Amino acid sequence: MLVLEPTGELAVPSPTGVRLLGIEAVQRPRWPALRHVFDLGEDAGLHVEVDLHGDVSAFGVGYTMAADELLTAL
Secondary structure, eight states: EEEOOOOOOOOHGTTSSEEEEEEEEEEOOOEOOOOOOEEEETTTTEEEEETTTOOEEEEEEEOOTOOEEEEEEE
């Protein structure tokens, strides 16, 4: 569930077509993180997670025919 959805200029796709869909809170095994969800178009996405210590993890997102997410660590 998104806890923050962009409005105004943040909701508009960039010139390259990347669009911020929103930010959601996720619980990791040791502590919570904020996941920034981006739409890259053509059934692809990017999740960037920032934990409370400022550590950043990025995941490429693809989708199965059943619309399940397939995450690939970058």
